[in-house]
Amino acid sequence: MSINKLTYRKIQTAKPKNNPYKIFDGRGLYVLIKPNGTKYWRMKYRIKGKEKLRSYGRFPEISLDEVRNLASEDLALIRQDVDPIKNDFESRNNEKLEAKNSFQFVASEWIEKRIFTWKSEKHKADVIRSIELDILPKLGSISIKDITPVDVLECVRSIEERGVGETAYRALQRIRSIFRYSIATGRCLSNPARDLTPALKKIIVKHHPALTEQKIGEFLNKLEKIQGSKFTKIALELIHLTALRPKELRFGRWEEINLEEENPEWRIPGERMKIKADKEHIVPLSKQAVVLLKDLRSMSGHGEILFTGRNNPARPISENTMNKAIAKMGYKGLHSSHGSRTVFSTISNESELWPVDAIELQLDHKLKDKIRAAYSRGLYLKQRRKLMQWYADYLDELKLKEK
Numbered sequence: 001m002s003i004n005k006l007t008y009r010k011i012q013t014a015k016p017k018n019n020p021y022k023i024f025d026g027r028g029l030y031v032l033i034k035p036n037g038t039k040y041w042r043m044k045y046r047i048k049g050k051e052k053l054r055s056y057g058r059f060p061e062i063s064l065d066e067v068r069n070l071a072s073e074d075l076a077l078i079r080q081d082v083d084p085i086k087n088d089f090e091s092r093n094n095e096k097l098e099a100k101n102s103f104q105f106v107a108s109e110w111i112e113k114r115i116f117t118w119k120s121e122k123h124k125a126d127v128i129r130s131i132e133l134d135i136l137p138k139l140g141s142i143s144i145k146d147i148t149p150v151d152v153l154e155c156v157r158s159i160e161e162r163g164v165g166e167t168a169y170r171a172l173q174r175i176r177s178i179f180r181y182s183i184a185t186g187r188c189l190s191n192p193a194r195d196l197t198p199a200l201k202k203i204i205v206k207h208h209p210a211l212t213e214q215k216i217g218e219f220l221n222k223l224e225k226i227q228g229s230k231f232t233k234i235a236l237e238l239i240h241l242t243a244l245r246p247k248e249l250r251f252g253r254w255e256e257i258n259l260e261e262e263n264p265e266w267r268i269p270g271e272r273m274k275i276k277a278d279k280e281h282i283v284p285l286s287k288q289a290v291v292l293l294k295d296l297r298s299m300s301g302h303g304e305i306l307f308t309g310r311n312n313p314a315r316p317i318s319e320n321t322m323n324k325a326i327a328k329m330g331y332k333g334l335h336s337s338h339g340s341r342t343v344f345s346t347i348s349n350e351s352e353l354w355p356v357d358a359i360e361l362q363l364d365h366k367l368k369d370k371i372r373a374a375y376s377r378g379l380y381l382k383q384r385r386k387l388m389q390w391y392a393d394y395l396d397e398l399k400l401k402e403k
Contacts, residue, residue: 003027008064011039029071031059041067043074047083054084101187103147103178104140107131110181127174134159134171144182149192153199165201172196210339211331213347216240217398222329231307231317232325234296239322239337241289241392242266243344243362245274246337248281250316252306257293263385264290273364281364284385286392348391358383 003026014023016037024030028044041056054074056067074084111128118124138155139147152175160168176193183191211219223236239249248268257266266283273281285293296306309315322337341363348359358380 004068006031006064011059011064014039025064025068027071027075029067043071045074045078047078047081052083052085101143101145102140103142103144104136106144106182106185106187107136107140107178109185110178113181114177130167130171131174134167135175139175144179145188147188147192149196152193153196156196156200160200168200169197172200208336208338208342209334210342210346211335213343213350213398215334216343216347216395217400217402219329219331219335220395220399221402226325226329228325228328229310229317229321230299231296231310232321234292235307235317236322236325236337238289238292240340240343240395241286241292241388242283243341243388244268244283245341245364246319246322248273248364250307250319250322252316253304254297254306255304257306259285259290259293259297282381282384283362284381284388286389288392288396289388344391347394348387351394353390354387355380355383358387362387 006023006025011023011031014031014033016033016035018035020032020034022030022032022042030042030044032040032042034040039059041059041062043054043056045052045054054071056062056070059067062070077084077087111131115124118127135155138158139151142151152172155175156168156172159171172193176191179188179191179193182188220237220240223233226233235249238244239246242249251272252266252268256268258264264285266285268281268283270279270281293306303314305314305316307316309317319337326332326335326337345359345363348354348362349356361380362384
């Protein structure tokens with residue numbers, strides 16, 4: 001059989017006719033020339049007794065040499081009784097399947113399933129940004145079943161090398177969770193991220209400095225006498241009477257405060273708390289806290305926020321302002337605004353007068369037992385009212401001892 005009959009010039013100069021016609025190269029390969037002058041590559045072949053027609057695109061986009069190479073590859077398959085058209089179809093299906101099994105595709109599914117459980121928009125944005133910037137560039141294109149522990153470790157270590165150890169740990173947790181989802185949906189059989197935590201540098205947790213019970217009375221006496229911003233002074237006094245986190249206290253708004261009822265309280269919207277929640281966080285206010293808030297209202301009650309900043313009344317004082325005041329009192333490295341929570345927790349727990357759950361709920365700590373947590377929020381509110389008044393009175397006693 002004569003082959004390679006065509007030349008580039010012969011194809012290029014072939015003129016269109018009223019009807020489509022063919023010019024052959026050999027072994028079933030030919031150019032189909034349409035009346036509009038468009039030229040298509042085709043190959044006719046038989047496999048298992050059936051005649052088939054293979055398409056390779058248009059001339060000159062597909063050159064003569066390229067199409068001959070493609071035809072030779074197909075003829076080799078045909079000699080093995082493999083249909084090249086069916087083979088292409090299966091390859092494309094396999095490529096689609098591989099795309100659906102890529103880490104990136106599975107991660108996007110995982111996000112879609114989880115995103116409704118994430119309480120805040122900031123948390124959603126942080127998780128998605130972490131996956132897109134820190135994880136997908138390394139793992140995204142790899143089939144999830146082919147990813148090894150070494151691949152995952154290289155990914156998280158590249159984050160760790162930027163000096164952001166906590167970010168690396170969170171990335172590892174998210175990769176681990178994505179693999180658990182992948183196993184559940186039948187994409188892979190094992191979790192290569194499962195045992196990698198020991199391979200990362202240990203994060204040294206820096207605890208907020210906090211005074212002992214023996215020193216807090218002396219501190220509170222000095223606090224009463226400090227010169228400077230009265231907003232800062234009241235903020236520091238209140239943070240020791242409420243067990244709030246500094247940010248939760250500083251961003252307090254007057255609309256959250258109720259001083260007129262029999263049981264005065266501060267109701268902080270769930271989205272403002274560190275542990276985001278649908279329900280607000282209720283802070284029972286002691287008599288001492290009420291006095292301070294009434295004094296504060298006489299200074300900032302016409303605005304929306306409690307602790308207005310000195311330079312911008314629309315912004316609250318900063319945590320740095322509070323901690324600088326503590327440092328000026330001589331307690332730098334010994335105590336902090338956040339350390340007031342440690343003082344409250346230590347004194348309340350060591351008194352053995354109050355249920356642990358009541359103390360934990362006052363600190364807005366998440367109780368591990370969800371059923372007990374839901375039950376406790378209502379059950380312990382009365383006890384928390386008594387707890388916060390007891391604690392305020394106890395701090396007064398400590399102050400008297402040190403005078």
